[in-house]
Amino acid sequence: MATNRVQFQRGLSMTEFFERYGSEDKCRQALETARWPRGFACPACGGAARSVFERAGMRYWQCSTCPHQTSLISGTIFQGTKLALRVWFQAMQLLTQSKNNVSALELRRQLGVNYHSAWLLKHKIMEAMRVAEDDRELDGRVEIDDAFLGGERSGGKPGRGSENKVPFVAAVQTTGSGKPIVACLRVQPHSIEQVSVFAAAHIATTATVVSDGLWCFRATAIVGAEHQRIVTGGGKASVEKPEFKAINTLLGNLKTAISGTYHAFDFAKYAHRYLAEFQFRFNRRFNMRTILHRLLRSMLQARPAPEHAIRAAEACG
Numbered sequence: 092m093a094t095n096r097v098q099f100q101r102g103l104s105m106t107e108f109f110e111r112y113g114s115e116d117k118c119r120q121a122l123e124t125a126r127w128p129r130g131f132a133c134p135a136c137g138g139a140a141r142s143v144f145e146r147a148g149m150r151y152w153q154c155s156t157c158p159h160q161t162s163l164i165s166g167t168i169f170q171g172t173k174l175a176l177r178v179w180f181q182a183m184q185l186l187t188q189s190k191n192n193v194s195a196l197e198l199r200r201q202l203g204v205n206y207h208s209a210w211l212l213k214h215k216i217m218e219a220m221r222v223a224e225d226d227r228e229l230d231g232r233v234e235i236d237d238a239f240l241g242g243e244r245s246g247g248k249p250g251r252g253s254e255n256k257v258p259f260v261a262a263v264q265t266t267g268s269g270k271p272i273v274a275c276l277r278v279q280p281h282s283i284e285q286v287s288v289f290a291a292a293h294i295a296t297t298a299t300v301v302s303d304g305l306w307c308f309r310a311t312a313i314v315g316a317e318h319q320r321i322v323t324g325g326g327k328a329s330v331e332k333p334e335f336k337a338i339n340t341l342l343g344n345l346k347t348a349i350s351g352t353y354h355a356f357d358f359a360k361y362a363h364r365y366l367a368e369f370q371f372r373f374n375r376r377f378n379m380r381t382i383l384h385r386l387l388r389s390m391l392q393a394r395p396a397p398e399h400a401i402r403a404a405e406a407c408g
């Protein structure tokens with residue numbers, strides 16, 4: 092069974108982790124190799140010739156072709172950090188090897204940093220995961236459904252219980268026999284227009300989309316994907332339908348991964364990142380030994396994100 096293949100595979104053990112990333116020097120070396128696998132390449136002109144110098148304890152690469160100077164982390168999501176690289180790597184290890192999501196509070200405890208640093212660290216890592224998964228496209232057989240995140244009231248007035256509830260659309264590409272392959276989850280109102288936006292961005296026109304009777308999923312027909320609609324009447328009946336096993340399992344796993352982990356407010360405001368975190372891990376679940384290295388590469392490709400940008404809520408219709 093697919094679940095067991097995930098559960099029993101070898102991950103990156105703590106011993107191996109510390110052998111590879113246990114000191115600041117080892118982390119710096121890993122970062123340099125991941126950023127410039129074939130040796131230095133100037134971020135401005137691509138030139139390989141460079142000189143290296145140190146200023147205020149920081150190492151800089153000076154391009155010999157153009158005036159550009161760069162540090163190892165400038166131009167990446169690490170830019171501007173005051174934390175040691177080994178703390179970043181420990182956070183990345185925790186976030187990729189745990190089955191369920193790890194809260195900022197838990198990171199704070201495990202890493203011995205203050206809550207503000209832990210929160211920012213986690214959100215920057217999640218942002219890199221979001222960027223890495225941003226253009227995910229599903230093809231072949233695709234199960235699709237809509238759902239809500241959160242919704243628990245935290246001190247809200249009576250009758251306003253849904254103010255933290257965030258609508259999203261989830262889709263999972265499966266094998267012909269319904270085994271999940273890769274998934275895509277997006278914060279998305281459930282209107283026909285918005286579901287069309289989701290389908291246009293994330294579902295190939297050659298896909299066969301399987302959904303229940305909800306009218307909004309007819310939107311997939313707009314972008315040309317073949318649409319197989321299965322009317323279930325919702326509720327328990329739809330959960331038991333074999334046609335929806337992959338998507339229902341995915342939504343069940345998502346609920347387990349995040350239940351009790353996050354504060355309702357964070358949930359509502361940053362749902363796009365929490366979904367991306369789950370999606371990033373799900374789509375790499377068969378590669379637990381390399382997932383940390385893949386995350387590192389994603390973090391080097393993600394643009395710098397200062398705190399005000401991280402705290403700005405996602406613009407969403």
Ligand SMILES: [Zn+2]
Pocket residue numbers: 133134135136137138154155156157158159
């Ligand atoms: Zn240059």
